[in-house]
Amino acid sequence: MITEAGNDPKVAGLVYITAFAPDKGESVATLIKDPPPGAPVPPILPPQDGYLFLDRAKFRASFAADVDAEKAAFMADSQVPWGVEALSGKISEPAWNAKPSWYLIATDDKMIPPDAQRSMSKRAGSTVVEVKGSHAIYVSQPEAVASLIEQAAKSVKTSAAA
Secondary structure (H helix, E strand, O other), rough: HHHOOOOOOOOOOOEEEOOOOEEEEEEEEHOOOOOOOOOOOHHHHHHHHOOOOOOOHHHHHHHHHOOOHHHHHHHHHHHOOHHHHHOOOOOOOHEEEEEOEEEEEEEEOOOHHOOOHHHHHHHOOEEEEOOOOOOHHHHHHHHHHHHHHHHHHHHHHHHOOO
């Protein structure tokens, strides 16, 4: 989402937290179309009324393996569905072409393979931090996420002052 929304003139930089960073003409669907051999397959259930959910029974192992069991169960039960149409939304102009970006790679992510995260962050020219953790790193290690956001904010503030 920030890849396109980041083009707003009020946005100074982008911070990706174990996320998709598509290029011009790409969508999430194109990025997940041909997973590398051996890549984990996220437990996405068949669409229901145009929305997707993760299988609750496989949620923790795939999405939040480093989150305590009770919290991961709550996350599975309260997950917000995402529209099937969101998969095919293509980027017209990625903001990372013109603005600085930072990227936190979760090295144990079972939703977006770490190698895919490395590839996307490299082509975006992102400042990268790798942290051992699951896709839900923002829950399991909020300090690491906040640290990267602070680093990005200080960097763009320094650039703006110069």
